[in-house]
Amino acid sequence: MAITPPSNRLWWKEPIHAIELGWIVIAFLWGLFMFFFMIAWHFIGEQNLSSETYKIRPERYQEKVEAFADEFAAKDDQGNPIEEDGVPVVRPPAGADVYILARLWEFWPILELKRNESYRIHLSSADWQHGFSLQPTNINISVHPGYEHVITLTPTESGEFGIICNEFCGLGHHTMTGRIRVVD
Amino acid sequence: MTTIDPAAAPDYGVSASYRTCRFTGLRIEANAEILIKVNAVAAVLFLALGGLMGLLVALTRWPAIQLLDAEWFYLILTGHGANVLLFWIIFFEIAVLYFASAVILGARLATPKIAWLAFILMVVGAVMANYAVLRGDSTVMFTSYPPMMASQWFYLSLIIFAVGALLAVFVFFGTLVVAKSENTYDGSVPLVTFGAITAAIIAVFTLASGAIILIPTWLWSLGLISNIDSLMYKVVWWGMGHSSQQINVSAHVAIWYAIGAMVVGAKPLSEKVSRTAFLMYILFLQLASAHHILAEPGMSSTWKIVNTSYMMYLAVMGSMIHGLTVPGSIEAAQRRNGFTRGAFEWLTKAPWGNPAFSGMFLSLVMFGFIGGISGVVLGTEQLNVLMHNTIYVPGHFHGTVVAGTTLAFMAMTYLVVPLIFQRDIVWPGLAKWQPFLFGIGAGGISLFMMGAGTLGVSRRHWDLALTDAAHAFEYPAAAYLMMALNGIFAVIAAVGGILFILIVVLSILGGTRLDRAGARLNFPLHDRSREVAEYGSHGTLKLPGTIILVGIFFACFVLYYFVNWKYLSELWLFR
Numbered sequence: 001m002a003i004t005p006p007s008n009r010l011w012w013k014e015p016i017h018a019i020e021l022g023w024i025v026i027a028f029l030w031g032l033f034m035f036f037f038m039i040a041w042h043f044i045g046e047q048n049l050s051s052e053t054y055k056i057r058p059e060r061y062q063e064k065v066e067a068f069a070d071e072f073a074a075k076d077d078q079g080n081p082i083e084e085d086g087v088p089v090v091r092p093p094a095g096a097d098v099y100i101l102a103r104l105w106e107f108w109p110i111l112e113l114k115r116n117e118s119y120r121i122h123l124s125s126a127d128w129q130h131g132f133s134l135q136p137t138n139i140n141i142s143v144h145p146g147y148e149h150v151i152t153l154t155p156t157e158s159g160e161f162g163i164i165c166n167e168f169c170g171l172g173h174h175t176m177t178g179r180i181r182v183v184d
Numbered sequence: 185m186t187t188i189d190p191a192a193a194p195d196y197g198v199s200a201s202y203r204t205c206r207f208t209g210l211r212i213e214a215n216a217e218i219l220i221k222v223n224a225v226a227a228v229l230f231l232a233l234g235g236l237m238g239l240l241v242a243l244t245r246w247p248a249i250q251l252l253d254a255e256w257f258y259l260i261l262t263g264h265g266a267n268v269l270l271f272w273i274i275f276f277e278i279a280v281l282y283f284a285s286a287v288i289l290g291a292r293l294a295t296p297k298i299a300w301l302a303f304i305l306m307v308v309g310a311v312m313a314n315y316a317v318l319r320g321d322s323t324v325m326f327t328s329y330p331p332m333m334a335s336q337w338f339y340l341s342l343i344i345f346a347v348g349a350l351l352a353v354f355v356f357f358g359t360l361v362v363a364k365s366e367n368t369y370d371g372s373v374p375l376v377t378f379g380a381i382t383a384a385i386i387a388v389f390t391l392a393s394g395a396i397i398l399i400p401t402w403l404w405s406l407g408l409i410s411n412i413d414s415l416m417y418k419v420v421w422w423g424m425g426h427s428s429q430q431i432n433v434s435a436h437v438a439i440w441y442a443i444g445a446m447v448v449g450a451k452p453l454s455e456k457v458s459r460t461a462f463l464m465y466i467l468f469l470q471l472a473s474a475h476h477i478l479a480e481p482g483m484s485s486t487w488k489i490v491n492t493s494y495m496m497y498l499a500v501m502g503s504m505i506h507g508l509t510v511p512g513s514i515e516a517a518q519r520r521n522g523f524t525r526g527a528f529e530w531l532t533k534a535p536w537g538n539p540a541f542s543g544m545f546l547s548l549v550m551f552g553f554i555g556g557i558s559g560v561v562l563g564t565e566q567l568n569v570l571m572h573n574t575i576y577v578p579g580h581f582h583g584t585v586v587a588g589t590t591l592a593f594m595a596m597t598y599l600v601v602p603l604i605f606q607r608d609i610v611w612p613g614l615a616k617w618q619p620f621l622f623g624i625g626a627g628g629i630s631l632f633m634m635g636a637g638t639l640g641v642s643r644r645h646w647d648l649a650l651t652d653a654a655h656a657f658e659y660p661a662a663a664y665l666m667m668a669l670n671g672i673f674a675v676i677a678a679v680g681g682i683l684f685i686l687i688v689v690l691s692i693l694g695g696t697r698l699d700r701a702g703a704r705l706n707f708p709l710h711d712r713s714r715e716v717a718e719y720g721s722h723g724t725l726k727l728p729g730t731i732i733l734v735g736i737f738f739a740c741f742v743l744y745y746f747v748n749w750k751y752l753s754e755l756w757l758f759r
Contacts, residue, residue: 001451002441002513003288005371011455017725020457020508023734027504030738031497034745038489038565041749046757049569053481085655106654118757123481129329129414131573135640135657137756140572142480144414145331149481154757162657164650166573166642168325170332171255174647179655 049141052150061124061148065099069109072096084110084179097122100163100178102130102143104170107163107178115158115182124148131167134180140166155182200292205603206698207709208446211368212604215296216286216359220279220604222303223352224597225692227275230310231590232685234267239678242629246671247648247664254646258325261644263317265326269585270345270428271310276593277383277435278302278352283600284380284438285359291368294358302351309345316341325644327425330401330412339402343395346424350391353384375452375459376445379438382462383431389470390431393423415482422473430469432585433503434462436547436592440510443544443595447535449710450517453725458509464502468494475559478568485565492563500560507552507737512730514545519726527728538707539609543595543619550623551588554630557741558583567748570755575645576637583630586677591623594684601688602705607695611687612706618683625677629670636666 008014016024042048074082074091082089089110092098094117101108103126113119123132125145132141141151163178201214237260243251244260252260286293293299315337316322322334360381363369373381397420403409441458444450452458474491477483494500518530535541558580561567571577598615602608609615641648641663648667650657697703 001449002375002445004374004445005369006375006455007451008455009371011372014454014456016454016457019512019725019727019731020454020505023508024457024501024505026738027501030504030742031493031501034560034564035489035493035496037749038493041566042485045566045753046759047566047569047752047755048485048759049479049566050759051482051484087654110655128332131642133573133640133642134756136660138570138574138638138640139755139758140479140569140574142572144481146413147415147481152759156756162655164640164642164645164657166645167329168258168332168644171258171323173258174254174645174650175652175654177650177653177655177657179657 050149050151054148054150055146056124056148058124058126058145061099062101062126064122065101065108068092068097068099074112089181092119094118096120100132101126102132102165103127105165105172105176107132107165107176110179110181112181112183113155115155115184118152118154121151121153122148123151128169129167130165130169130176133164133166135162135164137161142167155180158182158184202292206703207705208603210287210603211290212287213292215299216282216293217604219293219296219299219303220282220287220600223275223279223282224600224604226303226307226310227272227279227593228597228685228688230267230271230275231681233314234264234272235678235681235685237261237264237267239674240264242671242674244646245648246668248668249671250647255320255323257646258323258644259317259320262323262325263314266313266317266342267310268590269326270342271306271313273432273585273589273593274345274349274428275306275310277387277431278306278349279600280435280439280593280596281353281356281380281384282359283604284377284442285356285363287604288374288377289360289363289369291359291363291366294355294362298351299355302348302355305348305351306345309341309343309348312337312341312344327421328401329421330404330414330417333405336402336405339398339405343398343402346391346394346398350388353387353391356380356384372455375455376438376442378459379434379441379462382465383434383438385466386427386434386469387431390424390427393420393427393473397421397424415480418480419473419477419483422476423470426472426475427470429581429585430465430472432589433469434465436551436589437462437503437506437510439592439596440506440544440548441513443540443599444510444514444517446599446709447538447541447544448514448517448521450513453509453512453516457505461502461505461509464498464505468499468502471495471499472563475563475568478563478565479572488565492565492568497560500556503552503556507548507556508730508734510548511545511733512727515727515730516725527732531729537616538598539615539619540595540598540707542616543591543598543623546619546623547588547591547595550591550627550630551584552737553740554627555580555583555585555588557744558630558634560741561745561748564745564748567752570748570752571637573643574637575633575641575643578643579630579633579635579637582626582633587623587626587630591619591626594622595619597684597688598707599709601691601695602698602707605692605695606698607691608698608703609687609706610691610695614683615687615707618680618687620680622677622680622684625673625675625680628673629677632666632670632673636663636670639663639666641667
């Protein structure tokens with residue numbers, strides 16, 4: 001019984017049942033497979049989260065985002081900046097460094113990207129921790145203040161995408177969203 | 185030089201008072217008994233409080249009801265996490281540790297005064313945490329990630345609770361020493377005690393991690409430290425947060441073995457295999473802090489892969505081994521009990537009317553199929569990006585902690601009440617159904633939250649409709665359906681939970697007394713005269729039912745694993 005001492009005092013010398021041994025081998029091999037599959041995906045897969053990170057003061061990051069938004073601000077035919085919900089739309093060229101600022105309670109600014117082009121997306125927070133949750137694509141990345149995370153992102157579908165904050169960030173957490181538009 | 189005179193030292197062993205349990209033959213010491221009682225009662229009270237909070241959370245996330253306003257929702261959610269994930273589970277685990285040491289080994293409890301001090305510290309910590317949360321200035325969620333700051337009382341309360349729990353764990357270790365030196369058992373400790381030792385060793389690591397991070401965070405809330413690094417906090421905090429769930433795993437696996445032994449007379453198939461599986465937990469489970477850092481900046485992929493896989497999934501292997509040996513030992517015992525027809529007579533004719541057995545078996549199945557598989561998928565470096573911080577995550581851990589641990593602890597309570605409180609279970613007709621109600625509810629909330637998370641629904645989020653959001657976004661209709669179903673199953677789980685609390689409280693207060701001659705149990709234990717000594721020679725062990733069950737499990741595991749890789753491969757490209 002499991003609540004009494006082993007009936008055989010030398011229990012460690014008992015042979016293992018074939019059924020148990022078979023299952024241990026299967027479990028071990030499956031574990032090895034899953035372990036090496038994560039490594040393999042870095043070579044065969046196209047979805048691997050970058051670990052390129054820089055330390056940065058939140059104020060400095062905020063300046064970089066504002067400079068980026070000014071440089072690539074989208075303009076209409078008359079040359080006026082385009083805004084949605086009071087937030088500027090930014091149209092960076094393919095391959096550019098793109099900055100997203102997470103702060104209480106929005107992702108700023110709105111981005112307009114081109115399908116099948118790559119961008120170096122920088123992510124950091126001005127205040128608390130936030131969660132970058134790109135929907136409905138379902139890409140979820142944590143955002144820390146003081147750490148600038150750089151991800152090379154290639155949108156593969158066009159349309160309107162929402163960024164929802166999925167790290168609790170206080171009473172306005174459920175109002176914190178952002179937008180990325182992907183055009184052909 | 186001083187010499188030690190052994191005769192001069194007081195002999196505590198002689199003064200301890202024991203009784204012999206008329207149902208199990210176990211020798212139970214008075215101090216151990218009362219401390220198991222108080223810890224179990226405290227556990228059940230915090231389960232009632234935390235469970236009620238959980239119901240309020242689920243009814244708020246049911247979009248058609250949205251019961252609480254945002255401020256109360258986040259406050260109650262913070263309280264829900266602390267009360268059920270910490271207080272209910274750790275109080276009960278302390279009771280389990282005392283049971284697995286003093287009662288199972290037939291020893292006296294070491295240092296009962298320190299055990300009382302531990303209990304009082306834990307009660308003070310738990311009450312203070314609720315006070316801090318209900319004051320409204322500590323709505324930081326259970327994880328309290330900086331730079332968001334709670335009131336100093338919040339951090340202090342958790343530190344006090346952790347110190348109490350750590351003392352209790354050392355009382356457990358002391359009791360093992362007492363049992364060994366007073367020769368209360370023969371040979372090696374029983375498997376259940378071995379499992380409890382595993383849980384206790386992990387608990388020391390866990391509580392130490394908690395102290396390492398919560399003490400500086402507390403000083404920060406007092407203004408004595410200027411800054412807590414958010415990434416460092418997450419790595420160390422989850423050394424407590426995730427590892428404490430590994431205490432649960434070790435504890436509830438030990439309980440599965442204990443209930444199998446007490447209710448159907450099961451004996452481990454092989455002591456060596458089951459103990460090695462527990463050893464895997466000690467060696468590797470602590471690496472799981474990484475599960476929470478997979479979508480974070482700053483950590484290398486190498487670090488993530490080694491840690492998140494518990495070093496090549498060796499701890500997962502431990503759980504998969506228990507997944508075979510627990511049902512396997514029950515099947516082997518039941519075949520000895522005479523249920524030998526077909527592959528599954530042992531299971532269909534198992535004592536399903538006994539809530540200890542049904543709760544235990546449902547816990548085993550749901551922990552493996554729901555909590556276990558989803559946990560491995562969620563903990564895969566790349567796949568984590570699909571679900572990180574979505575409501576898939578609470579879906580996963582309600583599969584482990586509610587359907588797994590909580591249900592196993594409830595099942596154990598149906599044995600603790602008659603054996604330790606010496607009161608029989610009241611309302612046997614209802615008690616029979618309680619594990620099914622709670623189990624179906626818990627299984628449902630896990631699955632529907634996982635479903636909603638797959639559709640991208642955020643966790644810890646008050647408003648699925650994003651009504652006042654900076655930029656509008658609409659989730660698919662299926663997400664609303666999933667969250668409504670989650671609410672319905674939360675109600676079912678709550679009915680099962682309330683029934684459990686009522687049955688336990690009424691049994692303790694007014695159940696038939698069992699300390700009299702001729703008293704009989706409503707839910708009888710396995711007849712001791714028919715206990716299994718050996719299953720026969722090793723070549724003759726036949727477990728067709730268990731082989732089919734683990735085969736189905738493995739097929740589900742592999743299938744679900746690859747479905748998620750397929751889903752990942754369709755995402756935008758990122759590197």
